[in-house]
Amino acid sequence: MIAPSRATAVRPPAAGSTVSPATLQMFSALLEARTGQRIASYRSWRIDTALKSLMRDRGLGTLDQLVALLREGRDRPLADEVVDALLNQETSFFRDAPIFDLVVEAVAAAERRGHRARIWCAGCATGQEPQSLAMLFAERAEAGAPMPEILATDVSDLALARARAGRYTQFEIQRGLPIRQLMRWFDGEGGEWTIKPDLARRVMFRQHNLVADRPPAGAFDVILCRNVLLYLSPETKQAVFRTFADALRPDGLLVLGAGETVIGQTQLFQPSRTLRGFYERSAVPTPDGGIAGASQGRGGA
Known part of the structure; x- marks a missing residue:
């Protein structure tokens, strides 16, 4: 278990703020x-x-x-x-769209290694990111490709309730969702859009606290944790990077937000040699003489 870090001292509120x-x-x-x-x-x-x-x-x-x-x-x-x-729950469908094509490449590479690929969306908020992935892979599956396992987690029960319901406002739909996929995967009623059951069943949502909980059981080929680390203290980031290193397969990949990097943040990861903007585990010696992140995924239940 990763213990929560001590509360960090904060600077005074911004000028004009009503908060003491x-x-x-x-x-x-x-x-x-x-x-x-x-x-x-x-x-x-x-x-x-x-x-x-x-x-x-x-x-x-x-x-x-x-x-x-x-x-x-x-x-x-x-x-x-x-x-x-x-909690900051900012998210949208197909946010930073080119990343999704690269995730498909990473999953295809995992499948060539002979196993069903597993994806973990950590900090999924109201679910737009994993639902975007589900659309891509469901359409790919229609052409005969395997469907990867998609696990989406968040610390917020309220956000997860919305994600499981798969119900979004017109404003949320308009933020990044192509019209073709809207018509293919959603039913509209009363100004809201609900994900069709055939897509909803392709994502597993689970409550998970990156700070306090062990990683989910099993090993993952791709972990997406985008625009979450921005809000964490350096100490907490280190704990989260360790969680991800333990949860990834040796050849797995970590995906961060466009404004995030591992460079100067941790020795557990380095830029991927195959996919630009992705990160792979480093062969970092540990005090006991082992290699950091060398497990096959040591997550808990």
């Missing part, structure tokens, strides 16, 4: 302890906007009232709701 330094520290510490994510001081405005609906539902007029309830510690569901609201 003490309140920013409180919410940032709660979020980091539960998920590893931090609230940067320049994003302190998000606290007001993210918690507005929750405070209205709870009949709270100020952030100070919310902080007081959290400090009492008697309302565990409230703390869970706050963490869910503060």
Whole structure:
């Protein structure tokens, strides 16, 4: 198990923010302890906007009232709701589209090695990324190719509930989903679009905390964790990189967001020699004389 890192000290809120330094520290510490994510001081405005609906539902007029309830510690569901609201769940269909073609290449290479490929989408939010992959591989399967196993995980139960429902607004659909795939894989009703059962069954969604949980059981050929590490402390990133190294096959690949890299962040991974923008495990000696990440995937249940 990876223990949560100590809460990181945060800078004062950005100029013009209505959030006090003490309140920013409180919410940032709660979020980091539960998920590893931090609230940067320049994003302190998000606290007001993210918690507005929750405070209205709870009949709270100020952030100070919310902080007081959290400090009492008697309302565990409230703390869970706050963490869910503060998580960054930005995602879209086929985000950074060229990456998806490269994932198909990586899966094809794994299949040539004689096994069914496995993909892990870590930090999947409301599910657009794994659903995008499912569309590509379902269409590929219609031409006779094997269907890889796609596991999608997130720390947020609320986000996962939406992902499992496969129901998206018109705005979410318009962000990256080609019209051909919309008509092929979705049913529309009342301004919303729902994924058809034939596609929904191709993705397994599971709650998983990258900071506190062991990696899922088995070994993966491709792990996608895009635009998640941006919000983690350096200490927490190291723990997450170790989780990924343990979960990947020796020839597996890690995919990060466009603004993320392993360079200068960890010795466990290096740029892939075959696919640009992907990362493979490094042969890094460990204190016991072994090779870092040399397991066949040591995940738990």
